[in-house]
Amino acid sequence: MQNTIELIEKIINEETIIKATFSGIRKKSEKTFNKVTIKKVIIQNEEKHQFEYFYDKNVEHKNLNNNDSIAEMCKLLETYFKQAVINTIDSDYQILISKKGKAKILKKAATRKFEEASHNRKKKYILNEGELTPFLIELGIMSAQGKIVNSKYDKFKQINRYLELVSDCIPYLDKNKTIRIIDFGCGKAYLTFALYDYLVLKMGYNVEIVGLDLKENVIKFCSDLAQKLNYDDLRFEQGDIKGFNQFTNVDMVISLHACNTATDEALAKAVNWGAQVILAVPCCQHEFLKKIKNEKMIPMMKYGIIKEKLASLLTDSVRANVLEIMGYRTQVLEFIDMEHTPKNIMIRAFFDKTPNTKKVVNQYKQFKNEWQISPYIEEAFGKKLTDKLN
Ligand SMILES: C[S@@+](CC[C@H](N)C(=O)[O-])C[C@H]1O[C@@H](n2cnc3c(N)ncnc32)[C@H](O)[C@@H]1O
Structure with missing residues (x-):
């Protein structure tokens, strides 16, 4: 997982997430969510990542700062999900976790348009x-x-x-x-x-x-x-x-x-x-x-x-x-x-x-x-x- 942790730190600290989706739950139970998405939000002039947890019947939100976002994303991959797709302004990343917990990372040119994130990017300053x-x-x-x-x-x-x-x-x-x-x-x-x-x-x-x-x-x-x-x-x-x-x-x-x-x-x-x-x-x-x-x-x-x-x-x-x-x-x-x-x-x-x-x-x-x-x-x-x- 070390390569995944390093990638997540780099994405959070140096890139801008447009959208990230964690899916493919490993062990489904009534208490766990099925999917988690992330987008950037501004709350009281501070940039946060908004995590949306999709349960069977409801959706919950958490707004996290950069350090907590890194920890939460790593936990989601270590504990719950088999895959994450992370679209940043610069690149598209796909992280696949094997049954043995080994991570494979695929990187492609960005497919989400810059305009989609320009609102956030402007506020970044x-x-x-x-x-x-x-x-x-x-x-x-x-x-x-x-x-x-x-x-x-x-x-x-x-x-x-x-x-x-x-x-x-x-x-x-x-x-x-x-x-x-x-x-x-x-x-x-x-x-x-x-x-x-x-x-x-x-x-x-x-x-x-x-x-x-x-x-x-x-x-x-x-x-x-x-x-x-x-x-x-x-x-x-x-x-x-x-x-x-x-x-x-x-x-x-x-x-x-x-x-x-x-x-x-x-x-x-x-x-x-x-x-x-x-x-x-x-x-x-x-x-x-x-x-x-x-x-x-x-x-x-x-x-x-x-x-x-x-x-x-x-x-x-x-x-x-x-x-x-x-x-x-x-x-x-x-x-x-x-x-x-x-x-x-x-x-x-x-x-x-x-x-x-x-x-x-x-x-x-x-x-x-x-x-x-x-x-x-x-x-x-x-x-x-x-x-x-x-
Ligand atoms: C390149 S300037 C950087 C100024 C500013 N920190 C910046 O990044 O824009 C380096 C400054 O460190 C000061 N400096 C270098 N060694 C120092 C020391 N031992 N004690 C106090 N100031 C020192 C120099 O006088 C100089 O003004």
């Missing part, structure tokens, strides 16, 4: 052209008339994609308290302002957001803008991630495109604080390039560009696995199309109250041996991680 958005205007992305500036269209898309990835984190954030968020290496803070706008002005959360960066001029620019926009609970500070010791607990830690091992420092802080949510998009990863050795991989590593890409993928794999070892349910997602930036991998992690990490620890140790590496992240995490590995 959290920020829309034509809706005057002060922070976008101040940052020069939107004109005072609400038009997206041509040269800033990619940035606008990136911000929307970021907010889409943030919106999946909402169920992990407690609306009844002030959510403390740190954005490490915030830079000019397009994404930090977008986060504030989304959580406070659109979703009604109480937040305390701090953007941290090494650069004095950037911090001055962002602080002035936060003041101008009256974003009272957003502040910026100059400093190094490693030396940031202001808090003992933080709910959400963000580190987008912070350079090289700065990402590891950010992850270490997040885990020490017991952050519920972590979002990291690593950048310019030089650490493993000189360190990795693997005789079997010479046919790949003898080419500079391939070795460089491989080294970054290995670094991200190490980070994602370390987060799992530290008790986080971790996803690796595409942040933005490759055509816009090569730095497109996002590590998204949610604190898991009941993690089972033994298998991951063993796999991680073997992986390190195979590549003969001792990753910096272990140094950044210190004893907390070493204890788990021993």
Whole structure:
């Protein structure tokens, strides 16, 4: 079933379902449904998947967020149905489960028309052209008339994609308290302002957001803008991630495109604080390039560009696995199309109250041996991680 779980995660996180139908019930009883369908719906400005359960005499509904949708779809295939047909904007998938529980996946070009989903796709954007958005205007992305500036269209898309990835984190954030968020290496803070706008002005959360960066001029620019926009609970500070010791607990830690091992420092802080949510998009990863050795991989590593890409993928794999070892349910997602930036991998992690990490620890140790590496992240995490590995 692993291939099915991966496919379902990809469909939910990266594609848009037009319709999905689960059918071919394995064991019929009076209490079970005969068929389940799924479509996308918007409820109170939030995207959900609506599951329709067809019983003999009635129909029941459940509206689920992305993570719960993944879990429910996997359960439907593991427990109830022999087949699922999933039509997305991009492809048609058919999943067939054998009597022994083995899954076969067939993929074809999409047969459902784009128009059928365009209504949903339009609503997918959290920020829309034509809706005057002060922070976008101040940052020069939107004109005072609400038009997206041509040269800033990619940035606008990136911000929307970021907010889409943030919106999946909402169920992990407690609306009844002030959510403390740190954005490490915030830079000019397009994404930090977008986060504030989304959580406070659109979703009604109480937040305390701090953007941290090494650069004095950037911090001055962002602080002035936060003041101008009256974003009272957003502040910026100059400093190094490693030396940031202001808090003992933080709910959400963000580190987008912070350079090289700065990402590891950010992850270490997040885990020490017991952050519920972590979002990291690593950048310019030089650490493993000189360190990795693997005789079997010479046919790949003898080419500079391939070795460089491989080294970054290995670094991200190490980070994602370390987060799992530290008790986080971790996803690796595409942040933005490759055509816009090569730095497109996002590590998204949610604190898991009941993690089972033994298998991951063993796999991680073997992986390190195979590549003969001792990753910096272990140094950044210190004893907390070493204890788990021993
Ligand atoms: C490429 S910019 C990314 C800005 C923003 N997060 C984004 O994704 O649009 C990276 C920023 O990280 C900051 N940075 C790098 N290492 C850092 C560290 N150790 N502590 C604080 N800031 C750091 C840099 O100064 C720079 O402004």
